[in-house]
Structures are given as structure tokens and as C-alpha cells.
Amino acid sequence: MYEDYVVTDRWTGEQLHCQWRANMVAIATRHADATDIRFAVNGRPVWIAMPNVAWVEQKRRNGKVITDYLAAQIAGRYLKQAIESGYDNGREMYTMTVEEVLDHAEAIVKEAGGTLNLPPLPVINDDEQPERALGIALPGEPLEPGIDSRAMPAPEERRDVRP
Numbered sequence: 001m002y003e004d005y006v007v008t009d010r011w012t013g014e015q016l017h018c019q020w021r022a023n024m025v026a027i028a029t030r031h032a033d034a035t036d037i038r039f040a041v042n043g044r045p046v047w048i049a050m051p052n053v054a055w056v057e058q059k060r061r062n063g064k065v066i067t068d069y070l071a072a073q074i075a076g077r078y079l080k081q082a083i084e085s086g087y088d089n090g091r092e093m094y095t096m097t098v099e100e101v102l103d104h105a106e107a108i109v110k111e112a113g114g115t116l117n118l119p120p121l122p123v124i125n126d127d128e129q130p131e132r133a134l135g136i137a138l139p140g141e142p143l144e145p146g147i148d149s150r151a152m153p154a155p156e157e158r159r160d161v162r163p
Contacts, residue, residue, distance in 0.1 A: 001112065001119055002076025010086035016041050018079060020072045020121060025052075034095075037075035041083075047093040048075035054101035066105060069118045074104040 003020040019040045026032040026049065034049045055066050066074070078096055082088045096104075112118050 001108070002073045002080060003119060003121060005076070005080065007080050007083045009083055009088065014042075016083060018046075018076065018083075020076060021045075023068050023071055035071060036093075037072055039076065039079055041079075044090075045092060046079065048078055049093060049095040050075060050101050051096070051098055054096075054098045057098055058102060058105060061102070064115075066101075067115065067118075069121060070105060070108065070115060072121055073108045073112075073118060074101055077104050077108060 002018075004018070006015055006017050008014070009016055017040075020037070021040050022038040024036045024038065026034040026036045029036070032049065033052050035052060035055075037048045037050065039046045039048070050071060058064060058066050075096075078100065079088075079094070082094060108118075109115055
């Protein structure tokens with residue numbers, strides 16, 4: 001469905017190959033109350049930010065949950081529509097509203113005939129560490145060559161701002 005597809009850019013006519021790469025809770029990487037879904041668009045990273053409150057609202061409205069599989073499909077469908085409509089302008093990150101998440105979720109479940117019919121997410125590479133694939137190091141993890149630190153400064157480097 002929307003985890004690996006080709007779409008035509010409205011403005012350039014270019015064929016864009018969109019591939020799902022990761023689901024990541026954004027509080028760990030950018031301190032946001034969202035879940036970021038990463039796609040590679042002709043190799044360029046594109047993130048779709050989905051507010052975590054959408055998961056709560058989905059459960060409240062119909063008792064169903066948004067799974068990782070469904071979240072990837074929601075973001076992929078949103079990205080496909082953005083490219084087809086000309087909304088995609090090469091940004092690295094797009095932010096969905098709660099209503100957009102829920103509308104796309106409903107459309108995908110209808111299209112698939114149920115959540116059990118959603119395609120499984122591909123394993124990108126069994127031998128690849130997610131941190132290396134995404135080029136990040138989480139707080140407390142050792143740095144490796146070519147990986148940027150997302151860690152907090154060491155305690156001795158922090159300024160104490162308490163009175």
C-alpha cells in the first residue's frame with residue numbers, strides 16, 4: 001500500500017520512489033509529543049510527524065488502536081497525497097493534525113478491508129543498527145564515527161541555574 005510506492009510530483013513530473021524507513025517516538029529525539037515516521041523519497045529523508053494525542057483520540061472514538069503498521073500507512077498516504085497535490089516542496093518534515101491522522105486511518109482501514117490486511121513493514125537490514133541507519137546516537141550511548149550526538153552535556157559541562 002503506502003510503505004513502498006512510486007508517485008509523480010505534480011509540479012515537476014518527476015517519478016519519486018517513497019519507501020518507509022522507521023517509526024520513532026519523537027520525545028526521544030526532539031522532545032516532541034509526536035511519533036515521527038521516516039520515509040526515503042528518492043533517497044532523501046522525509047519525516048511525517050503525527051501527534052501522539054491522535055492515538056488517544058482514536059481509542060476514545062472507536063476503541064481501536066493505531067498500530068505501527070497503521071501509522072506507517074497513514075504517513076505514507078499523507079506523503080503521497082502531498083506530493084500529488086503539489087504540497088510537497090522538498091521539506092524534510094511535515095506535521096499532521098489529529099484530524100488528518102484519524103481521517104487517513106479510517107480511509108486506509110476501509111481500503112485494506114481491516115487492519116489484519118495491512119502489509120507488514122519490511123526489515124530494512126537485519127545487520128544494520130537503527131542508530132547507524134538514522135545517523136544518530138541517543139543519550140547515554142557511546143558515539144561512533146559518523147554519528148551525531150543527541151546526548152545531553154556531561155554533568156560537569158552543565159551550568160546550574162537553580163537559585
